[in-house]
Amino acid sequence: MTPLAAALFSAIAMTLIVGIRYLITSGGFALATRIRHPGLYAGLQPQMWREVGWSLLSAAIYGIPAGIVAWGWRAHGWTRIYTDIHAFPLWYAPLSVLLYLLAHDTWFYWTHRWMHVPALFRRIHAVHHASRPPTAWAAMSFHPWEAITGAVVIPALVFLIPIHVGALGAVLTIMTVMGVSNHMGWEMFPRALVHGPAGRWLITASHHQRHHDLYACNYGLYFRFWDRLCGTDRGIGTFAGQAKRA
Ligand SMILES: [Zn+2]
Ligand SMILES: [Zn+2]
Numbered sequence: 690m691t692p693l694a695a696a697l698f699s700a701i702a703m704t705l706i707v708g709i710r711y712l713i714t715s716g717g718f719a720l721a722t723r724i725r726h727p728g729l730y731a732g733l734q735p736q737m738w739r740e741v742g743w744s745l746l747s748a749a750i751y752g753i754p755a756g757i758v759a760w761g762w763r764a765h766g767w768t769r770i771y772t773d774i775h776a777f778p779l780w781y782a783p784l785s786v787l788l789y790l791l792a793h794d795t796w797f798y799w800t801h802r803w804m805h806v807p808a809l810f811r812r813i814h815a816v817h818h819a820s821r822p823p824t825a826w827a828a829m830s831f832h833p834w835e836a837i838t839g840a841v842v843i844p845a846l847v848f849l850i851p852i853h854v855g856a857l858g859a860v861l862t863i864m865t866v867m868g869v870s871n872h873m874g875w876e877m878f879p880r881a882l883v884h885g886p887a888g889r890w891l892i893t894a895s896h897h898q899r900h901h902d903l904y905a906c907n908y909g910l911y912f913r914f915w916d917r918l919c920g921t922d923r924g925i926g927t928f929a930g931q932a933k934r935a
Contacts, residue, residue, distance in 0.1 A: 704752025
């Protein structure tokens with residue numbers, strides 16, 4: 690296989706992986722929603738189909754840089770992904786996960802805030818906010834331009850920050866689970882965590898729901914650090930829609 694064909698094959702394979710991962714994770718949380726809060730998504734069927742459509746298009750976009758970088762890693766040793774856990778001190782593995790989450794969060798906060806500039810919002814970010822209220826299927830419901838801003842983050846970080854392949858798996862798992870659960874319309878974490886000291890710094894569904902309710906606040910992804918620093922944190926929301934429909 691020529692290098693071009695191999696890179697292309699890897700991109701297609703990664704697109705399938707990202708798409709299937711989305712369907713399984715969102716499907717799983719949608720099912721959990723049905724069990725925990727029957728009727729929460731009542732009347733949202735047409736919206737959910739749109740969310741799935743945009744999300745699968747995003748999966749294709751996410752798969753391209755990820756697939757090319759994965760091919761380069763295997764074929765040419767690109768990136769700073771390592772497989773020997775002893776290549777770095779053991780304590781570095783959890784630290785690297787945290788570094789990736791912090792870097793991703795910073796990128797997300799600023800690009801997300803930028804996409805709330807009215808002209809960009811209308812052309813790009815309105816797709817994501819068309820979910821009113823969002824459901825577990827909305828995790829990757831982005832306009833293609835927004836999907837590109839998200840798709841480049843991890844493929845760029847693997848060239849900058851060393852990470853064990855297992856730690857990278859942890860980052861991708863956290864990214865997927867939080868992306869889905871933050872949109873599903875109810876809080877899965879215990880009250881003690883969400884309303885406790887950790888909840889003051891961590892973003893869960895209660896925080897992101899308020900972004901979808903009020904728009905110009907709560908822009909962060911994993912941590913409330915940037916929102917707090919920049920005065921855009923409006924606290925954690927309630928699930929008014931949930932009470933109404935459930
Ligand atoms: Zn937004
Ligand atoms: Zn959202």
